[in-house]
Amino acid sequence: MMLRNAPAIMALALMSAPAHAGGELLGADFAELRGEASVETILFPEDPLFAGQEHNSLSFAIEPTGTLEWNGVEGLGGADVTATLRPFLRIDTQDGERTHFDLREAKVDLRFGDTDVTIGSDIVFWGKTEVDQLVDVVNQVDGVEGTDGEDKLGQPMVAVRRIVEVGDFSGQASAFYFPYFRERTFLGEESRLRPALVVDGDDARYESGAEEWTPSFAARLAGFYGDFDVGIHAFHGLSRDPAFEVNGVAFTGGQPVPTSLRPVYGRISQIGFDGQYTSGATLWKAEAIGRLDQRNLAFEKEDYAAVIAGLEHTLYGIAETNADLGLIAEYAYDSRGRRALTPFENDLVLGARLALNDAQDTSALFTAAVDTETAETVLRLEGERRLGDSFKLEIVGQAFLNTDDSSFLNDLRDDHSLRITLSAFW
Amino acid sequence: MEHATRTGWAAFVVKTRWLWIVLGLALTVAMGAGLGKLGFNPDARVFFAAENPDRIALDRFEAEFAKDDNLILVMNAAEGGLFEPEILAAIGDLTGKAWLLPHVRRVDSLTNFQHTYAIGDEMIVSDLVPDPANVTPEVAAAAREIALSRPELLHSMIDPAGRYGSMQIMFRLPGKNPAIEVPMIVAEAQALAAAFREQHPGIELRLTGSVMVNNQFAVSGQEDGKSLTPLMFGAILLIVFLAFRSLAGVLMTVSVIAMSAIIGLGALGWSGVALNSVTVLAPLIIMTLAVASVVHVLASVRQTMVETPDRREWARVALDEHGAEIAIACITTAIGFLALNFSISPPFRELGNVVAVGVIGAMFLTLTFLPALIAIIPMKRREALASTDRIMAPLAEFVIGWRKPLLVGMSLLVVGLASGIPRLSLEDDFVRYFDDRYEFRRDTDYYERNLGGLNILEYALPAGRSDGINDPAFLADVKALTEWLRAQPEVTNVRSLTDVIQRLNMNMHADDPAMMKLPADDQAAAQFLFLYELSLGYGMDLTDQINIDRSAMRISVAMAEVTTKEMLALDARVQDWMATNAPDIAVTPTGMSQVFNLIAYRDVRAMLLGTVLALIAISALLLLVLRDVRLGIISLIPNLVPAAMAFGIWGYSVGAVTLAIAVVIAMTLGIVVDDTVHFLAKYKEGKRRGMTPEDAVRYTFSKVGMALFVTTFALVVGFAILSTSGFAVNGDMAKLTAMTISLALVADFLLLPALLITIDRRETMTAPAAATAALAALVGFGVFTAPTPAAAQSAEEKGLAIVQxxxxxxxxxxDFTNDGEMxxxxxxxxxTRRIWRGMSYERDARAGEGDWSVIVFSSPRDIAGTATLTQAKIEPSDDDQWLYLPAVKRVKRISSxxxxxxxxxxxxxxxxxxxxxxxxxxxxxxxxxxxxxxxxxxxxxxxxxxxxxxxxxxxxxxxxxxxxxxxxxxxxxxxxxxxxxxxxxxxxxxxxxxxxxxxxxxxxxxxxxxxxxxxxxxxxxxxxxxxxxxxxxxxxxxxx
CATH class of the missing domain: 2.50.20.10 (Lipoprotein localisation LolA/LolB/LppX)
Structure with a gap:
């Protein structure tokens, strides 16, 4: 087992020491330990494309959450204090890179009236749209967990948030200081669903002298006004999105051939907007960002803008049942076009979300992302259902159609897959 | 939330008080610099907009004939009559001197009247008294006989007894500097008249005419400014002093109102528009309105000072509790005045804009400069509440206890008074705009009583072709019209060229009286006129009677002591007569009188749109502030009822009203709304704090009752002072406004609370029901038929009552927290089970808000931590709902x-x-x-x-x-x-x-x-x- 995350472990140590030393759990007003453990297998009907890739995959994960709450702590100016620790561990039977540990959350939240202060590792979600969240820049992607980028690594931070009420606008203004940078995780040689060239995530290069200790800053105002939910933000610091350069080279017949890549992290500045208009059963959503100094796929610094806009309309009680069907249409645009680091550069995403509203919370989401230029298509079906009181079954199917030679999706053309996860909760 | 921002503002102003003092003074100086550019336009025609169709017609008429800027010297030689040698000598002398007045175009007097006669076959044209200095009694007697026989002179230049006579002096005003030209003529004419009276004590001499009218517009405008301003200042200061017993308060009031007036008037100066007889009132109106704002602040200070000695706290509380209402009140007032832009009369547009700027200036100063002053200048502290504050409690009890009789009584009163509205008659006689405190009015009445009329209807009779006026058929029609007009009772004099032509015909036939008729063919008429014109004295030509190509002839119909209605009726008769007797000739009346005759009718129609728009804008603003449709609709009653009552009272008591009435509703609407805003805002606040309607009314009276009383009193006194203006347009406007405002206070104190309690007690009432009730109350019935809860409840009412x-x-x-399990x-x-924690927070359902709740699930464990927030709304609005998904830490607004x-x-x-x-x-x-x-x-x-x-x-x-x-x-x-x-x-x-x-x-x-x-x-x-x-x-x- 490789425990690569030294700061996370230090935070864990700091967090857990008093918890164990304190006897009656430090006189907390509320204490809870809950968690989730899961077994996951990914099945691939097609043979691997690249040397070293294993056929199927089997892994185990555990994610306990411990919470302690103290109300009105005198020594902290009467603040309500919550300490949260949520470590995460995955053990993969094939890929050593997938076997990893992270402190998703290891933080103390202090609440003074309308002001909240968070110190420690946390996950912060920003955004409104479904396919991708352009504005969600705080946390690094846990790249070995899923291909949709929704799994994030804990980000060490000091955050101050304050409720803002101006007229009919109600929301929260936040300021963030990120002292430490989290590197993205990349799948190893054995894994499917990776590009042809393995990325040496541990061998990252920084375009900033302080490397991972380069501080980043962000500010955000988010809230709602009537039927409008809006957020704006600004970010300055190391980009969570790396560019790539050749790392390993082999000589085949005297010609240098790249064998591996490494991520390069540079400073960027970004502003962005996200909004949603709730009109009855229809939700209109949009996100937009402008970012400066981001290196693109061609390893050039390029200022760019990106937009995702779309809607979600829900049909309630379809076919005389209690089930709801949500129809999703979103369009994603990136001014860099083919030089973008994201697959969503000029794509139309259509989807349907089915919720049975039964006692088992059965739901499914189907999406088709189609590149409007190359017709590259990614189909995705997610489904989940609770089994009994404390188990859950989740399946994710993916297929890559019409892949284009010049696109990195081409490397995944044979990685159609079915991921099956069984989780237990306590 | 709103409260929080206001607190911030109040604290900010008090903290940065010196900044606001400097800013306020700087603004005043900057705007005040425009005062130097102000001129004064005395022309009566400022009332006519360039696009006014009547004015366009008048301009066209005057271009074709002549613009009659005239001065009339009225003479009376008591016993012996005017035709005595020495008096004729005096008139002759005066005629000669009149030619020396500035801008003179023509002088018509008894001595230089162009008399025609025949000597054999020859026609002679000469002055009636060719050598006035040497007149024998025989010559005088002959002249008398001639003068009295001439219809064009009778009732215009000579009365039938030969005792009263007049001299008409025509001017051609260059119009380059109206502020100087008219006063210069009048000054010289008055000097001339004074000299004449000195020389000839036996002859009474008076001055009137349109030049005098114009001069009067300037004089009374300036006099109003001069005499009313100190009066106004004095009254305001007295009121403020009596109400607050504080010299510092008086000083602050003076600063703010004077600065507001300077800002408004300065804006007019910068815009380059000259003052006129209406806009001179603007500073006085601004000051009156500014006092209202200041009083609200001072009243609050007066209440706060009982509780704390901290001057800064006084300023903060005043801004906190009344700042928003003052701002709204000023804005609605400004909207009301801006609506005057719909008037067809430019002085009212200008008045509206100047006052609007001034009121906004007053708002700025009241919300910044004044609290800054309060925080800086020491003010004597009082330990007890003001006596007026103590009056308010019994008043509140009276209204609450007597609300039903009040509701019935007030409704009857409103209906009874409003029934007088049809009695109003629009009366715009520019001569009678000025009351008899002015010498001009007395002289004009004298002239009209003894000689002729200043009100003249002008008709340009088209002959259909060039030289058509010589056509015997046309001339016959004109002659018949002239004779018919002379037979009308209200007509004093008709000036028509047919008289001259008939006489010329006689002269050409050796003065044969039988030939005193129109010539038989058009050659003859043309020749006679040609000969006549050749012989006329300097300045006596016919161009003001006939147009250039001789295709139209002018008839001037003078009337004395007539009303607008009578003039319009005469014209209607003229039109009838023409339709029957000369259907080929189309006539439309014009002249200054006619433009004024129609101006009120046109303005009432134009202002209707402006008033409705102002009502909509003000009501929308009110809705925005009150955030309560029901209160917004109810507020219409105290906003509109006062004007209806005031108009009704006027209809019963006076009847005749000038064009000022057109603008009064829009103007007063913005002002009376202030009281309503203050009242309803406090009432709503009381309700929000969970008070019963009765307690909310008590709260409202205690919080703003005194301020409303004092401001209304100050406003009424202010406008009452304005109403003493001798200029009827201003006077009527001020009187109606003063009445409307005082009735508004009555409505706000007696009707509104009774209405609120009655309606709010029937809590069931939804907005449309309240609207119906409010409208029913407007027309005077309905509300007081509300059944008492005990009597004969229907199943619907009982069901509702139980649920309520x-x-x-x-x-x-x-608020509460609980645990839930399903x-x-x-x-x-x-x-299967679901377990959660719940938190709930109560909101004011009557303000249209549902309660707020948060649910956090703890079981089943896979959804543990999933949370929903619901901010409920009254049906059919969807609730606002958010869902928190802990796995991705995402907050989502979801459809509800x-x-x-x-x-x-x-x-x-x-x-x-x-x-x-x-x-x-x-x-x-x-x-x-x-x-x-x-x-x-x-x-x-x-x-x-x-x-x-x-x-x-x-x-x-x-x-x-x-x-x-x-x-x-x-x-x-x-x-x-x-x-x-x-x-x-x-x-x-x-x-x-x-x-x-x-x-x-x-x-x-x-x-x-x-x-x-x-x-x-x-x-x-x-x-x-x-x-x-x-x-x-x-x-x-x-x-x-």
Missing amino acids: EAERRDLGWG ILRDSGGNE SNRTGKFVGSEFSFEDLGSQEVEDNTYRWLRDEPCPTAPGLTCHVIEGYPKNARSGYSKRTTWVDNQEFRLHKTDFYNRRGDLEKTLTATGHQQYVGKYWRPARLDMQNVQTGKSTTLLQTNYSFGTGLGEGDFNAQRLPRLSR
């Missing part, structure tokens, strides 16, 4: 439009779980019977019918006990009308000695056999939750 009682008993719980059973008996869907497979629909407000349904009481689950109790059985068509139910039948109004059972009927589900509530427990909550709810679906049990336990009330605990952005923090 249940609602009322559950008001005021503030047990779902399928028809096979399998169970699904009413009928089942919550996670339970038998509870979203509708069942959502916040239920009384207004969501209509009700009907069915019967009383033993409660189904507690037979010892009696239950009311009520049916509720959802108003929202999206509801899943056609009706709900509910059992509520008559002791504590607790819910025991509900039957749900689906859209098809079939019984679908039955809910039973058991295990009621009372919390904090007041609020009952059932511990267990069982929902049984009778169609599917499935059931769901909802357990809610562990209630804890008053846990100190606040709005901040129900902020969507904070959901992650609440989840655990």
